[in-house]
Amino acid sequence: LSETIPPPKCLLEPYVVPHRxxxxxxPSNVPPRILKAGAQPMLGHLHAETVEIMNHIKSGIQYAFQTQNNMTLAVSGPGHAAMECAIFNSVEPGESILIVVNGIWGERASEMAERIGARVNTVVAAPGGHVTNKEIEQALVKCKPVVLFLCHGESSTGVVHPVDGIGDLCHRHNCLFLVDSVASMAGAPLHMDKQEIDILYTGSQKVLNAPPGTAPISFSERACQKIFNRKTKPVSYFLDMSWLANYWGCDGKVRMYHHTGPVSGFFGLREALAILAETGxxxxxxxxxxxxxxxxxxxxxxxxxxxxxxxxxxxxxxxxxxxxxxxxxxxxxxxxxxxxxxxxxxxxxxxxxxxxxxxxxxxxxxxxxxxxxxxxxxxxxxxxxxxxx
Ligand code: GLV
Incomplete structure (x- = not known):
């Protein structure tokens, strides 16, 4: 065989990325220290050093989230991957989910839940506003959801949604409390354990200043009880928490091959979490x-x-x-x-x-x-x- 399609000319010139x-x-700017960490030599995704770095990341996420949850890891992908991981694992087809819509992220969570055949219920705030705990409680009573979704830092409207008391309400109504903190993590106070949040996720590319492509997530014991006792398998193989728990050494078993993690992204994320640990x-x-x-x-x-x-x-x-x-x-x-x-x-x-x-x-x-x-x-x-x- 000979090639009939020539090499693209655009690839034969170097590309200089501007400073902006x-x-x-x-994404936010990535400081030189994190860029440098990401440029270290490649390692195998299950080499001992990579595993050690993943363990450091797990500790760093536990600190950032203020949680002692063992089931804490970084999804390989942007914040959307963590969002789908949270919803796909915690909700089964036909189950009821309640979504607080105070901007685009509630709308997106609704669409993701619809795609897996969940019964989607919403409580909607006017753009720039938020919903009250009373409205949430009324909706919990009416819809009997297995999960309540709330976006803490709504980047589309600029609202930081109050969280206090909602975890307790959810638990009194036998529901898991799922919080999106992609735009707020480490920039606005949040305490996973004290605020009784069952599933919390963020992205690497906002306050953490790491490149996009890794997404911290954590599950409480109560959430684990639900996600590991499902009747059906999660629709996504890639985001199945049984696999991810094993990849991140959270299930106490020997790590097996599931997917190849973004190794350089892990180097960057470790450094970002180290900066947060130093800063406080x-x-x-x-x-x-x-x-x-x-x-x-x-x-x-x-x-x-x-x-x-x-x-x-x-x-x-x-x-x-x-x-x-x-x-x-x-x-x-x-x-x-x-x-x-x-x-x-x-x-x-x-x-x-x-x-x-x-x-x-x-x-x-x-x-x-x-x-x-x-x-x-x-x-x-x-x-x-x-x-x-
Ligand atoms: C992305 O997170 C955005 O808010 O545009």
Whole structure:
């Protein structure tokens, strides 16, 4: 055989990736220390050193999540993989799930649960708002779900949803409490064990500042009772927790081959968790809160409005700004990208067209970066077209 399709010309030139300030909702910038960790030599995915690194990651996730759960690991994939892992393993076809929809992540969780034939019930908050524990309790009584899904850090609306008391309510109604903390983990206070969360997951690419592609997840003893006593196998082989528990040494058995983990991604994630351990979780929460408050004051001083009115529910990691009236938000984000090499983003799902979103996560959460963004926004509002409405 001879080739008839020539090598693509685009691959015969080197590609230089630009430096960009990633101040959108993620991924965030990866600091040199984590990039360097990811560039270490490849190892076999079950070599002793890789297993040791995986054990360090497990301890780091237990610290970040504030949990003693043995069933703690990182899924090979982005936050969506952990989201599907959580739902696919904890809910069986025909079972009832209750989903708090306070933005796009509740909508997505509903679609994932529908795809496995679950009976999906929702309790919906207005964009920028949240639901009360009373509303949740009423829905628990009515729908008798096996799982309640709640997104803690709703990156589409900029809301950090209150969590206190919901775990207890779930347990009184014989239901597992499943929390998405992709955009909030280590940026806003969350305590898996104290807040009685049964399943918690996040992504590597937000506050942790590691490259996308690994997703920490943890299951309580109560969750394990449910997921390991199913009548049916989970629909996904790749995300089946019986396999993942074995791959991560959580089942006490000899590790067997299931899939080839993202080894370089594990190096990066270990380093990211090491930085969090050195910084301290409470310091990280405080850093994000202080920087967000400084940012919010600066925005209001410029005459811009914050989308989330209730100050206590403003997500410290991702800020939603009401799209400046009279402007085309797309022109603003494009101008800031082109002129300042800064990524900020528009709305998503229920907030599409309504907001600008700015993410300041992990190493990006600094007052100097806030000053840079405020200057870029001021410049954009001066140079972008304003209609006469
Ligand atoms: C992704 O997480 C987003 O909020 O856009």
């Amino acid at each position: 300030h990633l101040f959108g909702p993620g 979780l409470e310091n990280s929460w405080k850093q994000h809160r202080d920087v967000a408050e400084y940012f919010h004051q600066g925005l209001e001083a410029m005459g811009l409005r914050l989308f989330v009115e209730d100050k206590k529910c403003r997500l410290p990691t991702v800020t939603t700004i009401v799209a400046p009236p009279g402007y085309d938000w797309k022109e603003i984000t494009a101008y800031i990208m082109k002129t300042h090499q800064i990524e900020i983003s528009g709305g998503l799902g229920p907030s599409a067209g309504m907001v600008l979103r700015v993410g300041l996560m992990g190493c990006n959460a600094t007052k100097a970066n806030v000053d840079m963004i405020l200057a870029a926004l001021r410049d954009a509002l001066k140079h972008c077209h304003k209609s006469r409405v």
